[in-house]
Amino acid sequence: MKSNWKVGILGAGNVAVHLVNGLQAAGVEITVVYSRTLAHAQELAAKTPLAYATASLDLRQSPEADVYLVTVPDHALPLVVSQAKFPAGAMVAHTSGTQPLAVLQNLSPNPIGVFYPLQTFSKEKAVVWAEIPICVEASTPHGEDLLLQLARQLSQAAVVMPGQQRQQVHVAAVFACNFTNHLWGIAQQLLQEVDLPPQILGSLVKETLAKALLHPPFTVQTGPAQRQDASTLQTHQHLLAHHPQYQNVYQALTQSIEETAKKT
């Protein structure tokens, strides 16, 4: 087992912030934080006593690390890959759910990998790292083992996962998390329009989740689309007439529920 981890962080967004908090709490040393905006790197580096802040992608000039976690947005990965210089032998892993491992291949001969934490990270809220699945992948078994060990410093749910599975998990997470959050936002907006507090749906939302964790969700689907209640569907379309955006969402989901009901 490796100890005395030294980790470098590239990027200073939500993922980076929560990684720094989690790694520091786990006793892992953050040696360097890079951001193209130095002030952002400094702000994040200030969270941990030993970290150096830099806006230079020549990481050989900063205090070195064994593993560099590249948390920049997907579209910025090619630029980082083409410009960054890492110390010889250091592992470089990105944290994207969607990007293939191969996006890092031009960093060879450095070993490369993926370190994807399956969670929604916002500035507003701390996360419980111990329960977060961390999906790792690497170009060599040794690299995989290294990333798995690092992931286990943070979480009890670290797994090795090939890129194809990770991509599919990411799409599934968009449906299960990003899209449901948006639907709750729409529900809250509709309640506000008639002066009702969001809490009135609290019991219903919790029960829906409890049920979905016990039974396959398609088998416990309820509501007007499921029971082909044309009169209610029509009333709802009418009620949403001043929200064409929500009407469109309503129609797409209703249609999908109807199609699923036909198949099952």
Place this chain on the structure above:
Amino acid sequence: MKSNWKVGILGAGNVAVHLVNGLQAAGVEITVVYSRTLAHAQELAAKTPLAYATASLDLRQSPEADVYLVTVPDHALPLVVSQAKFPAGAMVAHTSGTQPLAVLQNLSPNPIGVFYPLQTFSKEKAVVWAEIPICVEASTPHGEDLLLQLARQLSQAAVVMPGQQRQQVHVAAVFACNFTNHLWGIAQQLLQEVDLPPQILGSLVKETLAKALLHPPFTVQTGPAQRQDASTLQTHQHLLAHHPQYQNVYQALTQSIEETAKKT
């Protein structure tokens, strides 16, 4: 305060089953259960020792009740209203989220009302009545008070709510509950295709809900649509190519998140 309640139930679906269970546990007497299929009425009536089962809509011929709760599907309400005969003076209330109070007006001179429990009811799972908002409405203050008292036998969250608010709550509930359940079903299906268990998303789903209960969901929206991550959106469309149904849902929700992000 009224005591010695006598309640009649029309319909024998999920709402009726859970109402009978809840009312019986609260010590309310169910005098009669009607279903157009006698066997269904009998099956439900058997859950409570004193209930009479009938397939006749002339409820004057069955043991009488003070309040009749009409739980039939919305499309069956007009038929029940045109054919049913209730004892003089008995309150008749439907349990629909969408139908107006006025759908019962031909039952005059019987007092009429609405008794809408805001919950998702499935055969598979018991519910905690104490926490379920029950939205009541009636044609007279006296009727409203009667239904509110009955609702309080079941729940600590009973409220008087005019029809316009109730309709809007129902649409909001479809977004917050029925649609999110369907999204969880899609996510589970996508995971199954790559041999992953649904539990891998458990931590993420719980965190998403915890965050949405703390902050207005639109303000904590994350994901590729929110951050305008065109490359990920494109990869996801590609991954969903063999699921045009899910692709359609993905597009509608992505578009709605993008439009909301522009406004806020």
